[in-house]
Amino acid sequence: MPNNNAHPKHNIDRDRLVDLYRTMRRIRAFEEAAEKASLSGQVGGAVHLSIGQEAVAAGVCANLRKTDQITTTHRGHGHCIAKGTDPGAMMLELFGKEGGTCGGKGGSMHIADFKVGMLGANGVVAAGIPIAVGAAHGAKLLGEDRVVVCFFGDGAINRGPFMEGLNWAAVFKLPVLFVCEHNGFASTTHSDAVTAGPGANARAESLGVEAFTVDGNDVAAVDSMVGDLIPRIRGGSGPKFLSAHTYRLKGHTSVDPAHYRDQEYAAAQWEQDPLRRATAELRRLGLSKEQLASIDNEADAEMAVVTDAAEAAAPPALEQAFADIQDIGAPVWREQS
Amino acid sequence: MSTISYQEAALQAVAEEMRRDRRVWALGEDLGRGGVFGQYGGLLEEFGPERIADTPISEATIMGASVGAALVGTRPIVEMRFADFALCAVDEMVNQAAKARFMFGGQARVPMVIRQPSGMWRSSAAQHSQSLEAWYAHIPGLIVVAPYTPADNKGLLKTAIRCDDPVIYIEHKDNWALQGEVPDDADYLVPLGAARLARTGDDLTLVTWSKMVGVAEQAAELAAEQGIGIEVIDLRTLWPWDQEMVFASVAKTKRLMVVHEAVQAGGFGAEIAATVAEHMAHVLTAPICRMGAPRAPISYAKPLEDLLRITPEQIVATAARQTGV
Ligand SMILES: Cc1ncc(C[n+]2csc(CCOP(=O)(O)OP(=O)(O)O)c2C)c(N)n1
Numbered sequence: 001m002p003n004n005n006a007h008p009k010h011n012i013d014r015d016r017l018v019d020l021y022r023t024m025r026r027i028r029a030f031e032e033a034a035e036k037a038s039l040s041g042q043v044g045g046a047v048h049l050s051i052g053q054e055a056v057a058a059g060v061c062a063n064l065r066k067t068d069q070i071t072t073t074h075r076g077h078g079h080c081i082a083k084g085t086d087p088g089a090m091m092l093e094l095f096g097k098e099g100g101t102c103g104g105k106g107g108s109m110h111i112a113d114f115k116v117g118m119l120g121a122n123g124v125v126a127a128g129i130p131i132a133v134g135a136a137h138g139a140k141l142l143g144e145d146r147v148v149v150c151f152f153g154d155g156a157i158n159r160g161p162f163m164e165g166l167n168w169a170a171v172f173k174l175p176v177l178f179v180c181e182h183n184g185f186a187s188t189t190h191s192d193a194v195t196a197g198p199g200a201n202a203r204a205e206s207l208g209v210e211a212f213t214v215d216g217n218d219v220a221a222v223d224s225m226v227g228d229l230i231p232r233i234r235g236g237s238g239p240k241f242l243s244a245h246t247y248r249l250k251g252h253t254s255v256d257p258a259h260y261r262d263q264e265y266a267a268a269q270w271e272q273d274p275l276r277r278a279t280a281e282l283r284r285l286g287l288s289k290e291q292l293a294s295i296d297n298e299a300d301a302e303m304a305v306v307t308d309a310a311e312a313a314a315p316p317a318l319e320q321a322f323a324d325i326q327d328i329g330a331p332v333w334r335e336q337s
Numbered sequence: 338m339s340t341i342s343y344q345e346a347a348l349q350a351v352a353e354e355m356r357r358d359r360r361v362w363a364l365g366e367d368l369g370r371g372g373v374f375g376q377y378g379g380l381l382e383e384f385g386p387e388r389i390a391d392t393p394i395s396e397a398t399i400m401g402a403s404v405g406a407a408l409v410g411t412r413p414i415v416e417m418r419f420a421d422f423a424l425c426a427v428d429e430m431v432n433q434a435a436k437a438r439f440m441f442g443g444q445a446r447v448p449m450v451i452r453q454p455s456g457m458w459r460s461s462a463a464q465h466s467q468s469l470e471a472w473y474a475h476i477p478g479l480i481v482v483a484p485y486t487p488a489d490n491k492g493l494l495k496t497a498i499r500c501d502d503p504v505i506y507i508e509h510k511d512n513w514a515l516q517g518e519v520p521d522d523a524d525y526l527v528p529l530g531a532a533r534l535a536r537t538g539d540d541l542t543l544v545t546w547s548k549m550v551g552v553a554e555q556a557a558e559l560a561a562e563q564g565i566g567i568e569v570i571d572l573r574t575l576w577p578w579d580q581e582m583v584f585a586s587v588a589k590t591k592r593l594m595v596v597h598e599a600v601q602a603g604g605f606g607a608e609i610a611a612t613v614a615e616h617m618a619h620v621l622t623a624p625i626c627r628m629g630a631p632r633a634p635i636s637y638a639k640p641l642e643d644l645l646r647i648t649p650e651q652i653v654a655t656a657a658r659q660t661g662v
């Protein structure tokens with residue numbers, strides 16, 4: 001086995017890093033707005049923020065085509081934005097409004113956007129794994145040239161579908177990139193405390209799936225690693241596995257103060273914030289403070305606009321409660337008097 | 338028309354639909370050897386291993402991968418081998434397949450048929466004998482089908498394969514060898530949601546499905562000798578169920594009995610009984626009767642297993658009480 005942990009030092013092009021940074025900044029701005037709206041009660045349900053993990057979404061999806069597909073988790077806003085979903089439609093969805101990605105019927109945990117290959121977030125941990133594998137299986141059957149990326153967390157590797165899905169992808173040699181976002185937590189539990197053995201990569205390798213590790217807070221490293229892996233997968237070499245080591249800077253949900261973790265350690269992790277690190281790199285590559293600030297401001301302005309629009313938008317028409325259930329046997333909508 | 342078995346009828350349905358539509362494929366354990374009941378026999382030779390896919394023993398992923406493959410435009414036929422094993426894939430059925438269309442606001446469809454061979458056959462004990470149709474009838478987004486005749490097993494399976502929503506397709510394991518007249522027509526379709534009037538009678542409406550249709554028919558034969566006319570309705574589709582036919586029959590007979598092999602408590606018979614009671618209590622001349630299994634796991638030993646089976650004689654005795662004969 002080659003040492004997959006030592007990826008050669010990448011030399012990222014400045015324009016590409018600017019693009020990656022912009023994606024990360026848009027994700028951050030979206031989620032800061034979502035967090036606020038959640039705390040104010042305008043956005044209901046559980047909102048899982050990926051603040052601190054944006055480099056994984058940005059670095060992976062920058063290497064995908066529009067026709068490639070992804071599945072994601074309860075913590076999937078970043079993956080959606082990076083794959084090209086309109087944040088306006090996403091924010092409408094979070095607010096439960098008409099025009100949301102799912103017409104307001106899914107919410108944060110069920111965003112999907114099939115036109116950009118975003119096959120759905122999921123409220124069930126690890127459930128996206130078999131679905132991603134099946135989407136790749138479908139592509140193979142239909143003779144379509146597509147790669148499917150499956151995002152999941154370090155908590156998901158302890159569920160059965162993880163093993164089943166990886167084995168399946170390897171058996172059928174499917175074009176899947178499994179991306180394990182190792183953020184240290186499974187909800188309020190340290191994932192290490194509940195995971196036996198040497199971890200995700202060893203499990204993947206035991207099933208014959210070549211596994212790699214990357215610093216998931218270094219967007220250029222993620223980009224470069226995935227940039228190598230995707231063409232290999234597209235070329236028919238079978239599934240690959242990538243552990244992206246990152247850190248969940250916020251609580252499990254927007255309302256979780258995360259008192260269960262070492263506060264000093266958590267505070268220190270902000271030093272490793274992928275946006276901060278990319279900023280430093282961009283400064284080194286000659287980007288001015290003003291140029292960076294203008295990217296930041298643009299992202300903030302974009303998300304302020306979509307948040308205002310979501311606030312002002314109408315809720316879904318009531319008959320939507322009974323729409324798109326099934327062609328026959330669905331309840332009949334009756335106007336309430 | 339040809340006289341073929343329930344199993345051959347299903348085989349014909351799958352083969353015809355796979356010829357008709359390249360997006361249709363089947364996956365499950367041991368399909369390459371024809372499936373555990375021979376219901377895929379010969380399909381590998383005709384369609385190849387990509388479309389008759391032998392899978393690992395991974396029910397959750399057989400089901401979940403089928404959801405993914407359906408979302409991207411294929412039409413999987415999911416073989417669960419025994420309905421009991423589908424329980425390893427309930428998340429994928431109930432939280433994923435049944436919900437994707439609605440939850441994603443109509444962006445996606447999940448056209449898949451989930452075949453679940455069900456019911457008691459021969460000393461298969463508690464984990465290989467269950468009838469769990471009521472669980473699925475409870476889930477919005479799922480269609481539930483349970484054919485009894487070979488002709489229906491062809492026509493309904495074909496319709497299920499062409500259906501754009503997920504269908505739970507319940508074949509009775511004791512029915513595989515049942516012979517019947519089956520149309521040869523490659524476009525022979527039986528509509529979902531339509532019951533079949535298996536036998537007419539004036540005194541009592543008996544609603545049932547799957548293998549119990551045969552038992553009910555025998556009962557009706559015996560009851561006729563005693564002067565009791567039992568009208569047997571083979572529901573065929575449990576969700577959505579044919580209220581129109583049931584209501585019309587009850588309006589005529591003024592009595593209702595529901596019979597199923599599944600455990601009576603919380604069984605689908607309760608839904609039918611309650612619905613009829615809600616709408617037609619005023620026409621009923623006798624209390625509604627339900628007959629289902631006692632709420633006991635299914636025994637291995639034959640005499641114990643037999644205690645859980647509903648017999649024609651029991652049905653006749655109940656019918657006699659109900660009609661006052
Ligand atoms: C099957 C299942 N069990 C439990 C939960 C509740 N839950 C939601 S997120 C979560 C933790 C998941 O951890 P991980 O996979 O590492 O993802 P992360 O939240 O860290 O992104 C849990 C236990 C669930 N959604 N699904």
Ligand SMILES: [Mg+2]
Nearest residue numbers: 153154155185
């Ligand atoms: Mg985690």
